[in-house]
Amino acid sequence: MSSYNFDQVVNRRGTDSAKWGYFPEALPLWVADMDFRSPQPILDALTERVEEGVFGYALELPELKEAIAARLANRYDWQVTPEEIVFLPGLVSGLNAVSRAIGAPGDGILVNTPVYPPFLTAPENQGRELHAAEQRAEEEGGTLRYTIDFDALETAIRPNTRMFILCNPHNPTGRAYIREELERLADMAARHDLIVCSDEIHCELILDDVKHIPLASLGPDVAARTITLIAPSKTFNVPGLGLSAAIVPNAELRKQLEQGMAGIVPHCNLLGMHAALAAYTQCDDWLAELLAYLRANRDYAVDYIARHMPNLRTTVPEATYLLWIDCRGAGLENPQQFFLEEAGVALNDGTAFGQGGEGFVRLNLGCTRATLKEALDKMTAALG
Ligand SMILES: Cc1ncc(COP(=O)(O)O)c(C=O)c1O
Structure with a gap:
């Protein structure tokens, strides 16, 4: 039985969040922070x-x-x-x-x-x-x-x-x-x-x-x-x-x-x-459940992309909540810009990661399953 609800939506728009504020029109799955509330012992210690x-x-x-x-x-x-x-x-x-x-x-x-x-x-x-x-x-x-x-x-x-x-x-x-x-x-x-x-x-x-x-x-x-x-x-x-x-x-x-x-x-x-x-x-019990949620997000995204966006290839990260996606098969000149402008999904541009990053984007899986699904649906629709 899980004690923490990682499906709970936390509205981060207008909350000083760089991730949500930088591309105000887009669904942000870029910079590496997660859309989850921190565990209660941290909130209590801060309070x-x-x-x-x-x-x-x-x-x-x-x-x-x-x-x-x-x-x-x-x-x-x-x-x-x-x-x-x-x-x-x-x-x-x-x-x-x-x-x-x-x-x-x-x-x-x-x-x-x-x-x-x-x-x-x-x-x-x-x-x-x-x-x-x-x-x-x-x-x-x-x-x-x-x-x-x-x-x-x-x-x-x-x-x-x-x-x-x-x-x-x-x-x-x-x-x-x-x-x-x-x-x-x-x-x-x-x-x-x-x-x-x-x-x-x-x-x-x-x-x-x-x-x-x-x-x-x-x-x-x-x-x-x-x-x-x-x-x-x-x-x-x-x-x-x-x-x-x-x-x-x-x-x-x-x-x-x-x-x-x-x-x-x-x-x-x-x-x-x-x-x-x-x-x-x-916070170790929270962490164990977080990892189970992230693992399920990873499996969901890898499977979704294989089925609906066959021209993209992903890694299967064994660690981190970051999915590295090879878009070279989709013939996009600038995949980050394409997904931002055509899908309304903000991802990281692979070229910033140096040699070997050209044609790639990085997707942050640290979000609710609903956000992840919405982003993947929008990316699929943009690719047609
Ligand atoms: C490998 C790695 N190092 C460092 C950082 C950033 O660290 P900080 O926010 O503590 O400067 C990140 C953030 O994504 C990272 O992925």
């Missing part, structure tokens, strides 16, 4: 803190660092100490701070495309070169599955490459990398003496019977060269509250990161810390 009525500079909550360490130990058998955790206001600022902290201007940063757009802009924002390698997409039973092209990665590494930014689980391909893939990445990083920034923001959104494996949990060598970025924001739908964390077991690397952040990255958000503490300690 309690708001009622105090004073919002001065905050101390970092030690119990939040302890809760994060306990969660990583319980879920992944990854032992982290509270001192190894550095709070950040968001992962995009984390990606930029790390890009700024590692190496020197003119050094290179390696990424695996197509990938979440700030992976492409953070290195350049910080005066680094972007070294990109495309992933391999293979068709499996009519759907697409992505794997890491290790030869392409090795070829993209140059003498000045200092860091690899990994996305695991991967946005937009929905892959949760298996141990063997991660071990090969760790080996590559060691051979080329690369620091790895592992963005694991989607690690709790696992839809299939697969396990998330934090890269740094593979062993002390890889842990010593890895900065892992996590947040409760995607999982518990609190991205507007600005609280994330970097886990940096290597004290020297932690110092470099803190220097990269100094004077630029603001204090962590007081309300975000209270929401994160509630999320990480009191």
Whole structure:
């Protein structure tokens, strides 16, 4: 029996929502937040803190660092100490701070495309070169599955490459990398003496019977060269509250990161810390039901698209609530614009995700089934 009603419609128009406000005429299935209310313990923690009525500079909550360490130990058998955790206001600022902290201007940063757009802009924002390698997409039973092209990665590494930014689980391909893939990445990083920034923001959104494996949990060598970025924001739908964390077991690397952040990255958000503490300690039953709902949304969308839009091909994301759709078979010049203008459905434009994104769109499954159905019906009608 389910205790939470993810079919409940929350009217987000006119609520300061970027997702619903940016394309006011369209049904928005683009930017990665969900249309669901956050779990009640988060609302209660926020209410309690708001009622105090004073919002001065905050101390970092030690119990939040302890809760994060306990969660990583319980879920992944990854032992982290509270001192190894550095709070950040968001992962995009984390990606930029790390890009700024590692190496020197003119050094290179390696990424695996197509990938979440700030992976492409953070290195350049910080005066680094972007070294990109495309992933391999293979068709499996009519759907697409992505794997890491290790030869392409090795070829993209140059003498000045200092860091690899990994996305695991991967946005937009929905892959949760298996141990063997991660071990090969760790080996590559060691051979080329690369620091790895592992963005694991989607690690709790696992839809299939697969396990998330934090890269740094593979062993002390890889842990010593890895900065892992996590947040409760995607999982518990609190991205507007600005609280994330970097886990940096290597004290020297932690110092470099803190220097990269100094004077630029603001204090962590007081309300975000209270929401994160509630999320990480009191919301696992909500999360289990959320995952069941998202899995059903994914299966519904993959099946619907195969039956009604046969010229499109989708991934079957094993993690994340993001569906990556290949529209090249439909002969559309600009699929994002087509679906926005002809269907009234706002999706993400694949070209923003770098090489391998041309002809693709990304659809956000974090909505009610009714919204998802309405969007898919409109897309089908627009394709005729
Ligand atoms: C892989 C990845 N990293 C980072 C972010 C954004 O993080 P934040 O909102 O904390 O800046 C997202 C949001 O979609 C994401 O998918």
